[in-house]
Each structure stands twice: as C-alpha cells, then as structure tokens.
Amino acid sequence: MPDLRTRTTDVLSAAGYAAGWRVAGRLPAGVAGRVFDAGAALAVRRDGPGVRRLRHNLRRARPDATPAELDALVAAGMRSYARYWREAFALPGLDPAAVHAAMHPHAHGVAGALAATRSGRGVVFALPHAGNWDLAGLYLLRELDRLGLEPALTTVVQRLRPEPLFRRFLAYRRALGFEVVTADDPRAAHRALTGRLRRGGVVCLVADRDLTGTGTGVTFLGGPARLPSGPARLARLTGAALHPAYPYFTDDAWGVEVGAPVPRGPGAVQHLADAFGDMIARRPWDWHMLQPVGTG
Secondary structure: OOOHHHHHHHHHHHHHHHHHHHHHOOOOHHHHHHHHHHHHHHHHHHOOHHHHHHHHHHHHHOOOOOHHHHHHHHHHHHHHHHHHHHHHHHHHHOOHHHHHHHHHHHEEOHHHHHHHHHHOOOEEEEEOOEOOHHHHHHHHHHHHHHOOOOOOEEEEEOOOOOHHHHHHHHHHHHHOOOEEEEOOOHHHHHHHHHHHHHOOOEEEEEOOOOOOOOOEEEEEOOEEEEEOOHHHHHHHHHOOEEEEEEEEEOOOOEEEEEOOOOOOOOOHHHHHHHHHHHHHHHOHHHEOOOOOOEOO
C-alpha cells in the first residue's frame, strides 16, 4: 500500500497535470512556448536523472559529438520534450483538420504504408518516443478517412500513477478517436490488437524500450539493448505489414517519417532497431528518451 509521501506526491502530480490541461490550451501559443521552453532550460540546468539519461542516450545517437555539441543537443531535446507536453495539454482544443493540413506536407511514406489496408491487410506502425506521437496518430485517423478507409486505430498504454491522472490520459486519447487498451491486461490487449489487424486495421505501438524484461536482444545505436518483440510478433501472427515510424517536429508544424516494411521473421526486431537508429540519428533532438534503453 502506498505510504503517505507517495500518496502526497501522486496527488500533487495529478494536480499539476490537471492545471496544465486547464491553462496551456488557453494561453497564446507564443506565451505557452516561452513558458515551457523556460521549464526545459531549468531542467537542463538542474541536470536531474532524466536529463542525465537523455544525455547518455543522445551520446549513443551522436557518438562523435563534442561536449559543447552534446550540451546543445540535450538542450534542444528538452525543448522538444517540453513542446510535446505543451501540445498534449493544448491538443483537446486543436482543430484536427488544421493539424492534418499542417502535417500533410511533412508526412513521408504514410500513404504507401496504408495501401496495404485496401486489400484487407493490417498495418503495424512501430515507433520510438519521438515528436508528438499523439498527433501522428490523429494524422493517421484523418488520412485513413481521406483514403476512404475505416478511420480507426488501436494502441496500448501503460498504467500511470496516480489513477486520476491515468484516467485523464485514457480519456484524452480515446477522445482523439483511438481505441486504447491497457498493458496491465495482456489478454485483452492481445485480443484487441490482433482483432484490429485481422480486420485490416491499423495498430500503433511505441517500441524503443522494453518494459517487461521479455524483449529481444539487439544492437541499437551502437550498443546492446532489448526492444519489445510485440510489434514483430503481431505482424507475424496476423500477416500485417510492419513499418517503423518516426514522428518529429518542424518549426511550426509536425512531421512523420515511415520506413520501408520490415521483413517478418527472426530478425525483425533487429531490423526495427536499425531503422529506429537511422531515424533517430537524423533528428536526435526529437527523441524523448529520458529512461534507460540499453545495457551499455
């Protein structure tokens, strides 16, 4: 049972997120941007565990960076991470049609990947923690509808503490139009994911960190790591196409890069790791990985 300190922290955390949802969407974009950028700069100066882990991960992505270049990359990475949260709080008030129009010129490979659904074949998009993955999902829904396909996708979320915060995030993503299942009910999640894919639908899964300890050992960004095997296993089980995808930010909009389909088979997770590594190396500042990803 959580102790008093844990419960107090949970309550304060939930209150902080609730305040963010109430306030961020009402602020002018320029004001909100300056506020969140200032928060990112403060986090970099404090150099807490998350920032230090981001530095370690970005060093893997850019091993030849000088100390000054790495400092600048960490600062840019934290600004990008802050932008994700600023947009997450403001997203319920955004116009989905406007988001789609702004993102469309920067969406590369999406239409080709979705072509599989025309023949009734499912598509799994595996992505790292990068850019604004919620907006990428929103773009996919609009694009499916534009192409005359069922505008539906399924994803999995990890349960957060405290429970009110988790329920708010769940409602938030479902309000965007996602079918959301929780990872703490593996059987229900498996049924939802395989059902969506067997109906020729779309599944989106974040796949750059193994949270269960059952992932596949790979080489990722030049070092050993374990990545989730779920996306590759789902593709093999259902015959779905498996594509790596990398959401990213532009100065005033958003983009997503979808890679070529990954061959199904024993090496699929390593193929994903290689694709993620290439995508991250091109835009490392938009990779929001403040947790361990490898063993070296």
